[in-house]
Amino acid sequence: MTLIADLEVHRGDFTLDARIRVDRGETLALLGPNGSGKSTLLATVAGLLTPRRGLVNVDGRVLTRVDEAGPTVLMSPHRRRIGLLGQDPLLFPHLSALENVAFGPRSSGRRPVRGAAAGGPRATAADARSRALRWLDDVGLAGLAARKPAELSGGQQQRVAIARALAAEPGVLLLDEPMAALDVETAALIRSLLRERLAAANLATVIVTHDVVDALVLADRVAILDDGRILDSGEAADVLGRPANRFAAALAGLNLVEGTLEAGGVIRLPDGRPVRTGDAVTPMPDAGDRVTAVFPPTAVRIVASPTVRASGTASSDGIDAASPAGDQAVPFPATVARLEPAVRGVRVTFAGDDIAAECSAAELLALGVGEGSTVSLSIDPACVTAYPAKSPLGVMG
Amino acid sequence: MRDGTGIPRLLYLPAAVAFALLVLPIVGLIVRADWPRVPAAIVSAEALSALGLSLQTAITATVLCVIVGVPLALVIARSGPRIGGLLRALSTLPLVMPPLVGGIALLYLLGRNGLVGGVLDLAFGIRIPFTTAAVVIAQSFVALPFLVISVEGALRTAGTRFETVAATLGASRWTVFRRITLPLILPGVVAGTVLCFARALGEFGATALFAGNAAGITRTMPLAIYTAFNGAGVAQDSAIALSLLLIVVAVVILLLLRSWRTEPERRP
Structure with a gap:
């Protein structure tokens, strides 16, 4: 999976004008201060916002296209195979941890890739549950499968959210400050878990953050976004070790x-x-x-x-x-x-x-x-x- | 309570007045009832017929309200502030309108010379007023806003964040509605259904004007009570007995709905 997004998005006075490219198995960290347009970029890629102009393309599949040249393409979010994980785990409160994770396999109209092949385009309830249990096991929570979200700690909820996002088998995963709401110790645990899971899942990942540690641990490449524009991008060692401007330098301390x-x-x-x-x-x-x-x-x-x-x-x-x-x-x-x-x-x-x-x-x-x-x-x-x-x-x- | 959040003592007085206003009339009814005659009054053929009709029409109206009201609430809650506000104001108009006015309005819409009623009569020979269907329509008209308001409030509280997550997990709009939206607003739907049913069961004004007061066809409990109360002194006792019966029926149904609502939450 290669994600290419080239977008111009207007929200009030703010303009985002950015281009990113992420290959399969690669993680791009998008660093920027609050209001720099990071979340806007992710929401547009996920199909939740419409750009004024631009293109979102995964492996040649056009998800969004708004330009003068051709007809507008705006694929609805549920067909994009783009997962989204924010700082709030947003587990469905009426479903158990297991049912939360099984939701993607159960709901999406896709043939399952992982685990036992189901006959139809949609996983059966039993199959979805058994696969969900394996995803929960991968994040170390198989023992808490029956718990409701309210009975889990913040860190456990975020683990379930990670399992849930991956269980839907997206081609692209968008992480919007996934550790921002956690305490320092839990954040470190979740960060290493994410690194391990992302390596296993082999998908194109974009992580938005203003924490340089996220970039150091998780990212192969780093891009600096400020006021809606990408100021610098490349290897973390180059972008943070030889920063282009004072903002990037401040991130690197x-x-x-x-x-x-x-x-x-x-x-x-x-x-x-x-x-x-x-x-x-x-x-x-x-x-x-x-x-x-x-x-x-x-x-x-x-x-x-x-x-x-x-x-x-x-x-x-x-x-x-x-x-x-x-x-x-x-x-x-x-x-x-x-x-x-x-x-x-x-x-x-x-x-x-x-x-x-x-x-x-x-x-x-x-x-x-x-x-x-x-x-x-x-x-x-x-x-x-x-x-x-x-x-x-x-x-x- | 010594947690510093106590109620100012002065406010206990108006609170007591409010409580008395709500409860004392019912106490009066119970005290005034001619108890030895109550059993006979409530098993009389007329009373049972009215009760049966009331339950049948109120349940039908409530089911209709849920089927069309939940989608309307969804449209209102998910519309922009302008259109949503306009739709909400128009949808809740029957709430602030005297039911009698509603009855007249329905008559002018669905009556033989009405906007739609005329067409129905000419084209299909269908006449709605003064039928049991008219009772259901009148009850739905006055009860639907209660359901819509309650469900719309639940939808606003639930927000759209869970729905967005569900969409990014690959769920279609219909799946999201069925598996996420509906379960999240279920308490609001149940509360709205209870209010809606209670309002339909007690509906009098619009029914009297639009459906009339024909025994066995449109004479629901409230109309039967009114009819009995307007009769001679003996009949007034049966009016009281019927009133008590209506109260008991309403309370029993409320309790049944309550237990049904709390049951799923007890499951581990």
Whole structure:
């Protein structure tokens, strides 16, 4: 199964204009902030929304086509063989776990693929139940088959929902933040279960999420969606390790700055601040090309008072003075804007809002730093990765 | 109750008045009844005939209302706010209309000179007014809004999210309706059916005008009670006896429906 969707959807003022392609056995993670159009994209692929223009095609089978060229095609959702799993399991409350899972095989007008072949196009009740029991077993819940959804925990309900979605044997599975409503531990369990089940099912999967862990665990490829457009896509290591923009960098937990490359591995930001990278910039940019540098907040060290006087004016003193070692940080001044709680200590943001630092509360107390303090920042060059800036558009092949 | 959600004491007074208003008349009826004569009154041929006709017409009307009312509720609930609102307002008009007015309206629609009745009479020789069918139509007219409102409310509460999931699992619209929508709104359908039946059983005004008061054909319990009550002093006692019978029948049917409704939920 190869899913190709090329869609333009309008909802009020919002416009989604995106193209995705997912092959059989592949999982694409669609990352984006709230309101970026992720769920709209999924709903349109599932046939729940009508695009203004576009095409949805699975293995050459046209599910949606709206364009000037030909007649409009809008296959109804139940014929699409596209499964949908959201953050709310939405188990049918009047049916037991087993009956929920058996619903797809029992209701769809399709010949069953898995398990004993049924005679007719629709599974018999007994056959649907025995297959449903196997799907429940696959998610580790065969023992709770007779329970009603209200008698299951949130994590168990989501497992049943996974079994139910897979039991309908869709060609394409759409996951809309399936772990968002679960606590961290349960989410991790469900995530590994999904990875295992998706690998076994061998279908084309799109997972929409704003949690980068989902992308790392489940996805073969990652696409960044922002304000209705796909900004970057490709291997997770590339999209998240070498982010195209600050949104992707924020997902990966990185600071991102852009500037031009100077001698000694120094990237000069437009306002003159220097960021030095310890590694060579690959591929080597042409002279004058913009270079992106990313580094984790923990690589940013806060020093009490500015040790470099007004280096914002950017004469070459900082660089040349520091060049003997070549791998030393070049400090520059900054004004503390806000302190926020972070997983390990305190996250400090600075005026200009492009760099964040993370350190322990003890360090901050020792420095006597508060909101509004002027400090000096030095960024460990060993932690800075730099690469030629990616073009914001036209990345999608 | 000391959980901080108590009722202001002042409100107990109007609540007591309301309760008295609802219950005391029935107590009055029971006290006033000439009990030794009650058995004879309720097994009289006239009473049994009226009771039989009442049950027969009310059950028929209720079945008709369920068959056409559930689909109407579905259309209203799934229409957009404008069309849905308009349909809902028009469908519930009989609820706020005096039943007598409904009876007149039915007469002008289905009577011999009516919009549809004239055609029926000329083309097929069918005359509806003053028949048992007219009783069923009159009862359906006044009772249907109760069912529609109740089912539509259940549909709105249930929402469409489960239906969407069912569709993505490959179920056709008809399968979704049968296996998801109907079971989800079943409590609402049962509640609506109970209200609908109770209203049909008690229907008087529209029936009297549209169907008349012919013994054995259109004289249902309410009409029999009215007829008896308008008679001489002895007959008034049988009016009371018939009233008590109607109350008992209604309560028994309500209890039967209740047990039927709660039974499936007890199943493990």
